[in-house]
Amino acid sequence: MKKIAAIILSAVMLSTCIVCMTGCYDPTDEFVSDGDFVYYYMGNWHKWMGNTGEDSEDCYTIVGINEEGLKEKIYVPAYYNGKEVRYTYLEQRSPMGISGQFGLEAKGNVVYFPFSHCVKSTLYFVRDLCGDCYFTNCDDKYVSYACSFLYGYKRKGFCNPLFYDKYKQSLTENVTIEEISNYILRYRNKNDLKYSELQKANTSYMFNYGGAPNEGYFFINDFERGGKIEKTPYDPQREGYTFAGWYKEPECINVWNFEQDTLPAAEYDENGELIYTETKLYAKWETASDL
Numbered sequence: 001m002k003k004i005a006a007i008i009l010s011a012v013m014l015s016t017c018i019v020c021m022t023g024c025y026d027p028t029d030e031f032v033s034d035g036d037f038v039y040y041y042m043g044n045w046h047k048w049m050g051n052t053g054e055d056s057e058d059c060y061t062i063v064g065i066n067e068e069g070l071k072e073k074i075y076v077p078a079y080y081n082g083k084e085v086r087y088t089y090l091e092q093r094s095p096m097g098i099s100g101q102f103g104l105e106a107k108g109n110v111v112y113f114p115f116s117h118c119v120k121s122t123l124y125f126v127r128d129l130c131g132d133c134y135f136t137n138c139d140d141k142y143v144s145y146a147c148s149f150l151y152g153y154k155r156k157g158f159c160n161p162l163f164y165d166k167y168k169q170s171l172t173e174n175v176t177i178e179e180i181s182n183y184i185l186r187y188r189n190k191n192d193l194k195y196s197e198l199q200k201a202n203t204s205y206m207f208n209y210g211g212a213p214n215e216g217y218f219f220i221n222d223f224e225r226g227g228k229i230e231k232t233p234y235d236p237q238r239e240g241y242t243f244a245g246w247y248k249e250p251e252c253i254n255v256w257n258f259e260q261d262t263l264p265a266a267e268y269d270e271n272g273e274l275i276y277t278e279t280k281l282y283a284k285w286e287t288a289s290d291l
Contacts, residue, residue: 036069061087063102078114183276208282226265241285252284
């Protein structure tokens with residue numbers, strides 16, 4: 001009995017020490033803001049007790065949004081402080097479990113996720129982000145995260161054609177699928193009347209260099225066919241190069257004039273269904289020797 005009591009007492013003392021040590025580090029002390037968003041540097045992830053550091057990454061996660069950032073259209077930044085922004089959720093952990101949750105709350109807003117972003121489908125995230133979403137990241141793992149995010153929540157998502165194809169393949173036999181004009185996918189759980197839609201966006205902005213991330217896709221958007229399009233809310237980055245504008249072809253011969261150029265007009269097939277077309281804009285890059 002004495003041995004058992006001693007073991008229990010030791011365990012309690014050890015747990016208390018761990019909790020106290022964990023309490024010495026408060027991640028919110030390292031939250032930083034650019035005015036619109038609040039960030040946490042994932043390289044500090046290892047500071048939590050019980051974490052091996054394997055989840056530490058040289059990137060940022062968004063842990064909040066200020067009132068100034070709550071616009072009708074929210075453009076999640078691709079970069080902050082020279083590093084990628086890859087997440088929009090953070091759990092504050094302790095030996096006793098989750099002690100805090102932080103993330104992007106944007107109920108009803110339209111949200112654009114960048115090429116680097118991993119949409120982690122946590123309950124907190126799903127509950128508080130309810131508007132139309134634009135997904136750019138083509139990585140298989142990220143596509144599956146987005147699948148969980150959209151599934152069964154009456155949401156409409158936009159993506160590039162590569163993402164669309166991977167998404168379609170990821171849907172299970174438990175899902176009822178209706179494909180419209182080969183660019184809109186409507187699906188729902190067979191036991192649920194709620195459905196979601198995924199649609200191919202008609203405008204893609206490409207990194208346009210060999211070995212570019214995300215299969216070359218930097219940003220996507222969807223505009224009225226035959227109408228004008230908008231510049232990206234931020235420019236792509238490439239180490240050792242300066243971004244020099246958007247062009248109509250990979251060779252960067254003809255610059256896209258955002259004041260005059262328009263998307264192709266809508267065309268329909270023999271059944272009156274809209275034919276999907278993707279317009280790609282290509283980034284031009286210059287080095288110091290080019291200037």
